[in-house]
Amino acid sequence: MINAFELQNGRLRQIQIETKADLERTRPIWIDFDDPTDDERLLAKELFNLTLPDEDDFGDIEASARCFEDASGSLQIRSDFLLDRDGESRNVPVAFVLRQDTLFSLHEEDLPVFRLLRLRARHQPGYLEDCRDVLLDLYATDAEYSADSLEGVYAALEEVGNRVLTAPLTDEAAAEVLSGIARQEDLNGRVRRNLMDTRRAISFLMRRRLLNNDQIEEARQIVRDIESLDGHTSFLFEKINFLMDATVGFININQNKIIKIFSVASVALLPPTLIASIYGMNFEMMPELKWVFGYPFALSLMAASVLAPFLVFRKKGWLK
Known part of the structure; x- marks a missing residue:
């Protein structure tokens, strides 16, 4: 034009x-x-x-x-x-x-x-x-x-x-x-x-x-x-x-929050993993090996070891 x-x-x-x-x-x-x-x-x-x-x-x-x-x-x-x-x-x-x-x-x-x-x-x-x-x-x-x-x-x-x-x-x-x-x-x-x-x-x-x-x-x-x-x-x-x-x-x-959650979960799962590893050993002379309440005791101990860290982390505000 x-x-x-x-x-x-x-x-x-x-x-x-x-x-x-x-x-x-x-x-x-x-x-x-x-x-x-x-x-x-x-x-x-x-x-x-x-x-x-x-x-x-x-x-x-x-x-x-x-x-x-x-x-x-x-x-x-x-x-x-x-x-x-x-x-x-x-x-x-x-x-x-x-x-x-x-x-x-x-x-x-x-x-x-x-x-x-x-x-x-x-x-x-x-x-x-x-x-x-x-x-x-x-x-x-x-x-x-x-x-x-x-x-x-x-x-x-x-x-x-x-x-x-x-x-x-x-x-x-x-x-x-x-x-x-x-x-x-x-x-x-x-x-x-x-x-x-x-x-x-x-x-x-x-x-x-x-x-x-x-x-x-x-x-x-x-x-x-x-x-x-x-x-x-x-x-x-x-x-x-x-x-x-x-x-x-x-x-x-936001990324640090995600990494923090994984870190907290990893730390919280370490005690029950340790307990399961100990009671997973098959030594003949283990005192709890033939204990009737050994299995529920181990499960309860693992649950308590998971709950305790979460309560501590929550009190410190690390789960937010």
């Missing part, structure tokens, strides 16, 4: 571009390629002399080559944008080409950040002034989206913390808690990676000296927001590690 936008009365307005004539009648500042088909890729080549990269071409590119200026003088930027929905989080690669007064963007999935920017720019006059404003606001909105995701992580960890610290956990509940903590750790890590990538792209734009004074100040504010969020991710990592250790500790306690 090709989404083209131009500024009209200070608002972002979507336009239809299907032929070169449509392009000549308009002056788009932003052209967004959302999971383009092969025909749309050919149209991009025909209309804009732009060869759209495949996802493999910009998703696994080396970090040192994610921001550069190509032979035509256009700025090429490869960034990751966070996608967090339905309990699934991932970083979606996006390719940007900044050519003169037009921003081209390419992504394989519909991103909430792009939808939110379009919504704001349509309803707020003067929200955007040129293509560089579009790019900066995409990064700023992505930082806001990451902040919302971190709030979700914090809320989820609060719920996990209440569950872990207010009541004993069974092994099944502990396994469920660990699974939830792992999901939040993964999301927190993706947010941290996303913020790092955004900071690198903003720094590249500032070094190219293409931004005016207002845009430079906005870029600096985005970097400051990223730094504050980066510190928050560190705090969340510490909280995740604490809850992880606490949950694993409960699992170890």
Whole structure:
């Protein structure tokens, strides 16, 4: 899908571009390629002399080559944008080409950040002034989206913390808690990676000296927001590690209880085993060998030797 936008009365307005004539009648500042088909890729080549990269071409590119200026003088930027929905989080690669007064963007999935920017720019006059404003606001909105995701992580960890610290956990509940903590750790890590990538792209734009004074100040504010969020991710990592250790500790306690029960049972069964071993010896001169009450006496003695340790262990609280 090709989404083209131009500024009209200070608002972002979507336009239809299907032929070169449509392009000549308009002056788009932003052209967004959302999971383009092969025909749309050919149209991009025909209309804009732009060869759209495949996802493999910009998703696994080396970090040192994610921001550069190509032979035509256009700025090429490869960034990751966070996608967090339905309990699934991932970083979606996006390719940007900044050519003169037009921003081209390419992504394989519909991103909430792009939808939110379009919504704001349509309803707020003067929200955007040129293509560089579009790019900066995409990064700023992505930082806001990451902040919302971190709030979700914090809320989820609060719920996990209440569950872990207010009541004993069974092994099944502990396994469920660990699974939830792992999901939040993964999301927190993706947010941290996303913020790092955004900071690198903003720094590249500032070094190219293409931004005016207002845009430079906005870029600096985005970097400051990223730094504050980066510190928050560190705090969340510490909280995740604490809850992880606490949950694993409960699992170890449950396992120790099982081992303790086996240990108590082993100790309690040692005296009757000793008694049975003694009276199991078949020496001819054993005094109890022909005793009429020898068998019930041995059974009673073994029962008493089992009961006595259990009473002692119970009194000491070792059976809990």
